[in-house]
Amino acid sequence: MSTPSSALSIWANNVSPSPTLAVDAKAKAMKAAGEDVCGFGAGEPDFDTPDFIKEACIQALKEGKTKYIPAPGLPALREAVAQKHIQENKIQGLEASQVVISPGGKYSCYLAILATCSPGDEVIIPAPYWVSYPEMVKLAGAEPRVVFAGDDTGFKITPEQLQEAISPKTKVLMLNSPSNPTGAVYTSEELEALAQVALKNDLWIFTDEIYEYLLYDGAKHCSIASLSEEIAQRTITINGFSKAYSMTGWRLGTLVAPAALAKAVSSLQSHTTSNATTFAQYGALAALEQKDKAAKAIENMRTVFDQRRALLFEGLSRISGLECFKSQGAFYLFPKINNYGLSSTDFAAQLLEQQKVAVVPGIAFGADDYIRLSYATSEETITKGLNRLKQFCETLN
Ligand SMILES: Cc1ncc(COP(=O)(O)O)c(C=O)c1O
Structure with a gap:
């Protein structure tokens, strides 16, 4: 055969x-x-993974939390993720309906692209970029437009570079701070300048903040969606539990977006994976609830x-x-x-x-x-x- x-x-x-x-x-x-x-x-x-997180997951298993739950995630976890983004990331007025829990930050990224890009659209990806971004863009039938920023600019693109790369087909600007692979961290001023270009050109802003806690030499993390309501309305914030809590194998990522976009992402997820593993989400909930630990x-x-x-x-x-x-x-x-x-x-x-x-x-x-x-x-x-x-x-x- x-x-x-x-x-x-x-x-x-x-x-x-x-x-x-x-x-x-x-x-x-x-x-x-x-x-x-x-x-x-x-x-x-x-x-x-810290023991208190593992114990919460084991407890959930013992209590029989082994069934399907709603596709966008455990309601209590969605609520906790919304509160975390309000309190820590200073994104105003979020509701649990704007949160989707996915099987890994990687899948959150992919769904965000699928929900915003159609074949023929262009996506601006600053390089050096995380390996999977261009592949995900191509899987949505869209075109990656790579904008290079070397170590001479601290591996960060400028608003001028961004403006120059924009065409009538440009749909999304992808950001990742702190960055994999460079470790570069954008300041709030730098993000504000990039956001203004995105606003002027009517782009979605995709921001992958999965390394937000791993900062050194006094660097500060800024969530671009915290800069204004207008910016938040076009921003998809990706995060996850892998890097912050050493939970790579648990496969849990988060996405926070305007309600209509989050709803579309949830529908895409409902037909492709259904919910992320139920009992794992109880471990993640403990990570957000037991803040001191x-x-x-x-x-x-x-x-x-x-x-x-x-x-x-x-x-x-x-x-x-x-x-x-x-x-x-x-x-x-x-x-x-x-x-x-x-x-x-x-x-x-x-x-x-x-x-x-x-x-x-x-x-x-x-x-x-x-x-x-x-x-x-x-x-x-x-x-x-x-x-x-x-x-x-x-x-x-
Ligand atoms: C920049 C970036 N985003 C997202 C992820 C996805 O992580 P996970 O799917 O384990 O949540 C990674 C993992 O390497 C990463 O480096």
């Missing part, structure tokens, strides 16, 4: 596998085969990340030929490698091959002059990996 001649759809043919997951999988496979790999590829905190767990994790960031940054700065911008958020550094005359793919492949150090090539994020290193790993791995990276770079110099 053979497969049909036009076996795959345009969606399947258009999409590439996630390179960050691929690097992580390769490093894990090498480790499993007994090789001494230093992995800087991970996109997840290397901490366990949650704040303590987050601060412990943030402090450790900050120490590792200093260690990694200092080590990278000592490697001749490598240039590293000291970014203020998330758990990544994004050094420039173009002095060595290799593409980021070749650099990463040779580094893994020769020194058993796993990093993600910048090309995955639309920035071939860079590599991404995650410091969601132990100080021991960072120190060992830095020595190996230094040796590798010396052979290229």
Whole structure:
């Protein structure tokens, strides 16, 4: 038996596998085969989920909270997420009906794009971007319009760059602060300036704030939807539990949007996944309700990340030929490698091959002059990996 001649759809043919997951999988496979790999590829905190969150989930399971619930989520969790965005993020007047709980922030992002983009629409994606954004835009039949911002502007686009990239087909501006992969954090003034361009050109603003708590050197997070009611009316705020509470495997993301958009997202979700896992949502509810415990767990994790960031940054700065911008958020550094005359793919492949150090090539994020290193790993791995990276770079110099 053979497969049909036009076996795959345009969606399947258009999409590439996630390179960050691929690097992580390769490093894990090498480790499993007994090789001494230093992995800087991970996109997840290397901490366990706090016990009080796990206990709430276990309790829910014991109480038989194992059935379907409404597609947009547990009513109490939607309410808690609305309150969180009012109190912490200063987005005024939100109601639970404006919140959708999805199986992961990644799916929240995808539904936001599906709900706003039709085939032929254009979406402005500042680069370096999170790997999945352009693929999600293409899966909606829309066109990514990439606007590059290098380390010379702190990896942040300017209102002028944004204005220049806008065409009559532009529908959405995608923002991600703190950023994966660069760790860049937009200030409220910078966001205000970008929002004014979005308002003038009648765009949706998509803002992915999943790393909001992981900030260093006094950086402050600002939610663009907090800047005015007018801006909130065109903003979709994505967040989730993966990075803040070390809950990557729980698969829980949040979306906050004007009511009509949230309703459309809920309908899309109802036909594609139904609700995110019921008992997991009770764990998330505990994370939002037991604020003191949650704040303590987050601060412990943030402090450790900050120490590792200093260690990694200092080590990278000592490697001749490598240039590293000291970014203020998330758990990544994004050094420039173009002095060595290799593409980021070749650099990463040779580094893994020769020194058993796993990093993600910048090309995955639309920035071939860079590599991404995650410091969601132990100080021991960072120190060992830095020595190996230094040796590798010396052979290229
Ligand atoms: C920028 C960004 N947004 C969203 C996500 C999605 O996270 P999750 O689907 O685990 O909630 C990630 C995960 O790596 C991310 O880096």
